[in-house]
Amino acid sequence: xxxxxxxxxxxxxxxxxxxxxxxxxxxxxxxxxxxxxxxxxxxxxxxxxxxxxxxxxxxxxxxxxxxxxxxxxxxxxxxxxxxxxxxxxxxxxxxxxxxxxxxxxxxxxxxxxxxxxxxxxxxxxxxxxxxxxxxxxxxxxxxxxxxxxxxxxxxxxxxxxxxxxxxxxxxxxxxxxxxxxxxxxxxxxxxxxxxxxxxxxxxxxxxxxxxxxxxxxxxxxxxxxxxxxxxxxxxxxxxxxxxxxxxxxxxxxxxxxxxxxxxxxxxxxxxxxxxxxxxxxxxxxxxxxxxxxxxxxxxxxxxxxxxxxxxxxxxxxxxxxxxxxxxxxxxxxxxxxxxxxxxxxxxxxxxxxxxxxxxxxxxxxxxxxxxxxxxxxxxxxxxxxxxxxxxxxxxxxxxxx
Amino acid sequence: xxxxxxxxxxxxxxxxxxxxxxxxxxxxxxxxxxxxxxxxxxxxxxxxxxxxxxxxxxxxxxxxxxxxxxxxxxxxxxxxxxxxxxxxxxxxxxxxxxxxxxxxxxxxxxxxxxxxxxxxxxxxxxxxxxxxxxxxxxxxxxxxxxxxxxxxxxxxxxxxxxxxxxxxxxxxxxxxxxxxxxxxxxxxxxxxxxxxxxxxxxxxxxxxxxxxxxxxxxxxxxxxxxxxxxxxxxxxxxxxxxxxxxxxxxxxxxxxxxxxxxxxxxxxxxxxxxxxxxxxxxxxxxxxxxxxxxxxxxxxxxxxxxxxxxxxxxxxxxxxxxxxxxxxxxxxxxxxxxxxxxxxxxxxxxxxxxxxxxxxxxxxxxxxxxxxxxxx
Numbered sequence: 001x002x003x004x005x006x007x008x009x010x011x012x013x014x015x016x017x018x019x020x021x022x023x024x025x026x027x028x029x030x031x032x033x034x035x036x037x038x039x040x041x042x043x044x045x046x047x048x049x050x051x052x053x054x055x056x057x058x059x060x061x062x063x064x065x066x067x068x069x070x071x072x073x074x075x076x077x078x079x080x081x082x083x084x085x086x087x088x089x090x091x092x093x094x095x096x097x098x099x100x101x102x103x104x105x106x107x108x109x110x111x112x113x114x115x116x117x118x119x120x121x122x123x124x125x126x127x128x129x130x131x132x133x134x135x136x137x138x139x140x141x142x143x144x145x146x147x148x149x150x151x152x153x154x155x156x157x158x159x160x161x162x163x164x165x166x167x168x169x170x171x172x173x174x175x176x177x178x179x180x181x182x183x184x185x186x187x188x189x190x191x192x193x194x195x196x197x198x199x200x201x202x203x204x205x206x207x208x209x210x211x212x213x214x215x216x217x218x219x220x221x222x223x224x225x226x227x228x229x230x231x232x233x234x235x236x237x238x239x240x241x242x243x244x245x246x247x248x249x250x251x252x253x254x255x256x257x258x259x260x261x262x263x264x265x266x267x268x269x270x271x272x273x274x275x276x277x278x279x280x281x282x283x284x285x286x287x288x289x290x291x292x293x294x295x296x297x298x299x300x301x302x303x304x305x306x307x308x309x310x311x312x313x314x315x316x317x318x319x320x321x322x323x324x325x326x327x328x329x330x331x332x333x334x335x336x337x338x339x340x341x342x343x344x345x346x347x348x349x350x351x352x353x354x355x356x357x358x359x360x361x362x363x364x365x366x367x368x369x370x371x372x373x374x375x376x377x378x379x380x381x382x383x384x385x386x387x388x389x390x391x392x393x394x395x396x397x398x399x400x401x
Numbered sequence: 402x403x404x405x406x407x408x409x410x411x412x413x414x415x416x417x418x419x420x421x422x423x424x425x426x427x428x429x430x431x432x433x434x435x436x437x438x439x440x441x442x443x444x445x446x447x448x449x450x451x452x453x454x455x456x457x458x459x460x461x462x463x464x465x466x467x468x469x470x471x472x473x474x475x476x477x478x479x480x481x482x483x484x485x486x487x488x489x490x491x492x493x494x495x496x497x498x499x500x501x502x503x504x505x506x507x508x509x510x511x512x513x514x515x516x517x518x519x520x521x522x523x524x525x526x527x528x529x530x531x532x533x534x535x536x537x538x539x540x541x542x543x544x545x546x547x548x549x550x551x552x553x554x555x556x557x558x559x560x561x562x563x564x565x566x567x568x569x570x571x572x573x574x575x576x577x578x579x580x581x582x583x584x585x586x587x588x589x590x591x592x593x594x595x596x597x598x599x600x601x602x603x604x605x606x607x608x609x610x611x612x613x614x615x616x617x618x619x620x621x622x623x624x625x626x627x628x629x630x631x632x633x634x635x636x637x638x639x640x641x642x643x644x645x646x647x648x649x650x651x652x653x654x655x656x657x658x659x660x661x662x663x664x665x666x667x668x669x670x671x672x673x674x675x676x677x678x679x680x681x682x683x684x685x686x687x688x689x690x691x692x693x694x695x696x697x698x699x700x701x702x703x704x705x706x707x708x709x710x711x712x713x714x715x716x717x718x719x720x721x722x723x724x725x726x727x728x729x730x731x732x733x734x735x736x737x738x739x740x741x742x743x744x745x746x747x748x749x750x751x752x753x754x755x756x757x758x759x760x761x762x763x764x765x766x767x768x769x770x771x772x773x774x775x776x777x
Contacts, residue, residue: 001640002614002639002640002641002644003488003489003583003614004487004614004639004640004644004645004647004648005644006487006491007487007644007647007648007651008647008651009646009647009650010647010650010651010653010654037434037435045432045433045434047432047433051433055426056426059422059423059426062414062419064412064414065412065414065418065626065627065628065629065630066404066412066628066629067404067622067628067629068629103471103659103660103661103664104660104661105661106657106658106659106660106661107659107660107661110658110659110660135657135658135661138654138657138658139658141658142655142658142659143658249435253433254433255433255434255435256433256434256435256436256662256664256665257433257664257665257666258660258662258663258664281510282514284474284507284510285474285478285507285510285511285513285514285515286471286474286475286478286514286659287470287471287472287474287475287478287631287660288471288472288474288475288507288631289472289629289631290471290631291471291629291630291631291664291666291667292629292630293630293664293666293667294664294666
């Protein structure tokens with residue numbers, strides 16, 4: 001008999017199920033709108049030119065493969081902090097922060113979660129927006145924290161339930177942890193406007209909450225890295241010493257290279273040193289030290305003026321294509337004769353869009369049109385191209401008219 | 402951190418790795434898309450095959466699983482997290498975990514952070530005889546509560562360099578079987594220790610042939626020189642495919658909240674190398690180059706000490722294997738080495754054999770001689 005007889009089969013991944021069904025479908029018009037990675041207008045993965053150039057530099061420099069420090073590649077973590085905080089940020093210039101390299105967004109979130117579990121003794125509760133990225137909950141739970149929620153998405157209007165959010169946040173017990181999506185909220189695409197962010201900041205400050213920002217789409221959302229980081233920077237300027245996780249999976253297309261970072265804004269540089277030492281103690285028994293390749297590519301891009309400029313252009317290009325697909329989808333829906341209000345499709349931002357489609361309608365899209373998405377009506381706009389946006393609009397109109 | 406050095410004292414990127422990296426760089430069809438959660442399939446299969454052997458009954462019977470991990474550390478952590486959740490009941494944090502005395506210092510932290518509450522040591526190093534305390538080890542195993550987890554070094558024990566002989570491994574396996582103890586192998590030096598992949602995997606394969614269910618955390622940091630790419634693999638051997646499948650599905654959940662999916666660069670290098678007969682041969686050759694240099698430094702150091710007539714016996718230098726050697730120097734002698742001779746050892750007397758070169762052998766041997774004769 002086996003030690004493992006009682007081990008249950010893990011639940012199937014819902015998104016994987018979508019992709020599996022898509023793969024089996026033989027319809028030539030099929031569309032996979034579950035994909036969480038950027039695609040170009042031909043539906044192909046896109047390796048950024050600046051990434052290729054950085055890789056060529058790496059190949060020609062014949063560097064060794066020695067272990068990185070536990071906290072990661074210093075040029076990368078410094079550039080990552082500067083990218084998020086802004087070069088003129090007082091917190092950045094004074095050095096009252098620590099940034100450690102993490103395994104993309106997930107790994108960075110997990111380091112932060114473990115750190116809070118160990119050192120933030122005021123509360124075990126993490127408040128997530130409703131809904132949030134599916135993996136947030138198990139990450140915090142596995143780190144030993146508890147999950148709560150605050151209202152966020154209003155399904156009736158497919159937009160932000162701002163009064164609901166403010167109401168719920170005002171009732172969060174002091175010194176709890178609140179997680180906010182810096183931009184391009186996943187999965188809804190619904191972000192607060194700047195005036196709303198200001199009110200949220202004032203409120204979390206009043207409630208004395210520990211703010212945890214998840215920024216997985218800087219640059220990828222609006223096309224402007226400063227605009228996408230506005231909320232994070234504003235909060236810090238208001239004196240909120242937040243923690244932040246960053247990912248370079250989408251904005252640099254470095255998905256499988258796992259480039260990310262976790263930052264803690266501290267009172268001063270001395271505190272930052274102490275925090276760093278504890279982060280290292282957490283990281284070492286997880287994987288000793290982080291992988292170099294992705295961080296080195298990102299570092300070269302961020303620290304080489306020409307490549308950085310090229311990157312900014314390319315990330316804007318990706319964001320613009322997404323925005324253009326949103327616009328074309330709405331105009332095509334109008335052309336189809338749809339009488340519904342589809343404004344939320346262009347109001348929302350980033351890779352994902354909560355269409356507002358009901359499960360039965362999603363089911364029809366899958367069965368009758370071979371258009372695959374998750375049951376909650378979420379589509380990945382990255383899977384839309386100028387070649388298939390017409391078909392998509394036609395199909396959506398058919399199931400909603 | 403310990404890494405291989407050439408005779409010039411330099412880091413060494415394996416020629417086969419340089420070659421494969423160039424292949425990858427020139428291949429424009431490759432992109433940076435996410436790997437599956439459990440890792441690159443070609444990497445996983447090849448990595449486990451390296452550990453278990455081409456003719457492994459477990460592979461033939463389709464009762465193995467693999468999880469690409471962030472180095473050997475990552476593989477240990479995923480295995481530890483899984484065991485804490487699913488071994489010996491559900492979430493049984495009280496299951497004793499036994500780690501050798503001494504061991505790699507991170508072993509303890511891995512299992513503590515995975516949630517285990519009862520971490521113990523088992524006798525391993527006999528300082529008096531400068532060798533394995535087999536009796537102490539077996540006694541600890543006989544006294545250990547049933548179902549305890551034992552962390553075993555597959556070869557090139559870190560830090561002592563002292564491995565059980567095949568005969569001793571057989572005795573260890575017999576007791577573990579009798580007491581229902583779980584073997585969790587840490588294999589960080591396969592190929593790097595003796596120069597032979599098969600020889601260095603003998604213990605793991607023996608346990609498999611004895612019908613054990615086990616975990617083996619593999620690192621490709623040293624034997625591929627891929628330290629900073631974090632290439633590791635957790636090999637799972639179970640009773641049958643069904644059990645292994647369920648185990649992997651739960652490991653997937655653990656991976657998803659730890660790093661989501663593993664880094665692609667290092668796994669690609671290893672997969673390409675292991676799946677090409679020619680590159681595989683080149684790799685084995687590169688590995689043998691490293692192992693042979695270390696073996697040469699061992700024999701040269703020993704012969705110098707014996708020529709100098711340094712008090713004590715020095716056969717342990719060549720009997721030990723791998724990157725490290727427990728010289729037997731006491732803390733005062735170590736202090737002398739550091740302060741007076743600027744030779745850096747650990748307080749335990751552990752020396753990194755990779756730090757020896759033909760240029761410094763004489764100096765090191767003379768310094769050890771001085772330390773041992775001047776300081777008691």
